[in-house]
Amino acid sequence: MALGSAPSAYAPRFDAGRVCLDLLATTHPGERLDGVGALCAWIGCAGLVPDGTALGHADVSWLAGFRELRGCVGVLVRGPGPGDASSYGRALGRVNELALGATPAPVAVRGEGGGLVRALAGPPSCAALLALVARDAVELLTDPVARAAVRECEGDDCPLVYLDTSRGRRRRWCSSEVCGNRERVARHRRRAALARA
Numbered sequence: 001m002a003l004g005s006a007p008s009a010y011a012p013r014f015d016a017g018r019v020c021l022d023l024l025a026t027t028h029p030g031e032r033l034d035g036v037g038a039l040c041a042w043i044g045c046a047g048l049v050p051d052g053t054a055l056g057h058a059d060v061s062w063l064a065g066f067r068e069l070r071g072c073v074g075v076l077v078r079g080p081g082p083g084d085a086s087s088y089g090r091a092l093g094r095v096n097e098l099a100l101g102a103t104p105a106p107v108a109v110r111g112e113g114g115g116l117v118r119a120l121a122g123p124p125s126c127a128a129l130l131a132l133v134a135r136d137a138v139e140l141l142t143d144p145v146a147r148a149a150v151r152e153c154e155g156d157d158c159p160l161v162y163l164d165t166s167r168g169r170r171r172r173w174c175s176s177e178v179c180g181n182r183e184r185v186a187r188h189r190r191r192a193a194l195a196r197a
Contacts, residue, residue, distance in 0.1 A: 012042055015175050017163030019046050020137040021150075023070045024077065025160050025174070033070075039063055048129050049104065050118045062126045069098060069130055073137045077150060077161055099138050101131030155179025 012032060013025040026032040026042060033039050039062055040055040049055070072091035080088035104124040111117035140146050140163075151164045153174035160174040173179035 012045055013160075013175065014045060016161065017165060018136055018140050018146075019048070020073050020133050020140060021077070021161055021163060022046055023066065023133055024074055026070065028158065028160055033063060033066060036060060036063060039066055043129060048132050049120060049124055050106075053120055054123065057123055058126070062129075065126050065130050066133075068094070069133055069137075073133075076137065076141055078152075095134050095137050098127075098130045098134035101127045101134075103131050103135070104128045153179050155183060 014022050016022045016025055023042075023046075033042060036058050040058050043049055043055060044051070044053070072094045075087055075091035076095060105121040106118050107121050108116040109119045140150070146163060149164045149169060150161055151171065153160045153162065154172045155174065155178075158174060158179050160179075162171070162174050164171040173183065
């Protein structure tokens with residue numbers, strides 16, 4: 001994102017504070033993981049792989065895996081619905097199962113400028129990348145301080161959750177530039193309408 005520019009409401013979002021919460025953001029305002037290319041772009045932007053990592057071996061099964069994990073994380077972060085404790089247990093079991101996978105092995109290689117840069121020892125598997133996100137979810141859910149800082153956006157019709165690390169834990173929106181700006185504009189319009197009345 002260019003310095004000083006606001007993110008597009010439809011661009012991938014990486015402002016939730018945790019990669020597992022950023023994965024949840026791929027459902028709003030519509031499905032953002034709508035193809036293998038979109039998933040590979042998300043994987044790169046989320047920092048799951050170093051820049052330039054080839055993901056040409058990804059296929060549609062990767063989409064199913066990431067969408068399943070996203071659903072499980074959503075259930076665990078938001079809690080079970082009324083009378084639906086079994087879905088929470090299934091989601092917890094699946095996240096724990098995925099977290100057991102071996103993660104991609106990083107290596108240091110010489111970069112173009114002669115310095116060392118991070119690369120992966122081999123092409124990452126879907127299971128290895130899912131393990132990274134699942135472990136992030138396990139860390140979030142088992143850290144009482146971090147878990148207590150998870151908030152749901154107060155924006156109208158915004159289901160996104162984020163980690164509130166602001167001073168005083170007073171953050172209200174998933175993004176000040178997106179939902180916060182919408183709320184400020186709506187508040188201004190309400191005041192202007194009252195002034196005209």
